[in-house]
Amino acid sequence: MAKVTKDMIISDVLNMDRGTTPIFLNNGMHCLGCPSASGESIEDACAVHGIDADKLVEELNKYFESK
Numbered sequence: 001m002a003k004v005t006k007d008m009i010i011s012d013v014l015n016m017d018r019g020t021t022p023i024f025l026n027n028g029m030h031c032l033g034c035p036s037a038s039g040e041s042i043e044d045a046c047a048v049h050g051i052d053a054d055k056l057v058e059e060l061n062k063y064f065e066s067k
Helices: 010-016 018-026 042-049 053-065
Strands: none
Touching: 010 018, 010 042, 018 053, 042 053
């Protein structure tokens, strides 16, 4: 089972399972296709967008646990 951490790159999580896309979008991450998504960690992106990284990571891990 996958375990998502705040230091993971956004595109790496998306490549693990495209089903994570709505989770990012629902949390205000609307730039998943931008170049930053392939080089920015979840934590860094959350800081830029004013999003709670712990909450996002928790939701992503719940998604993977439910699979």
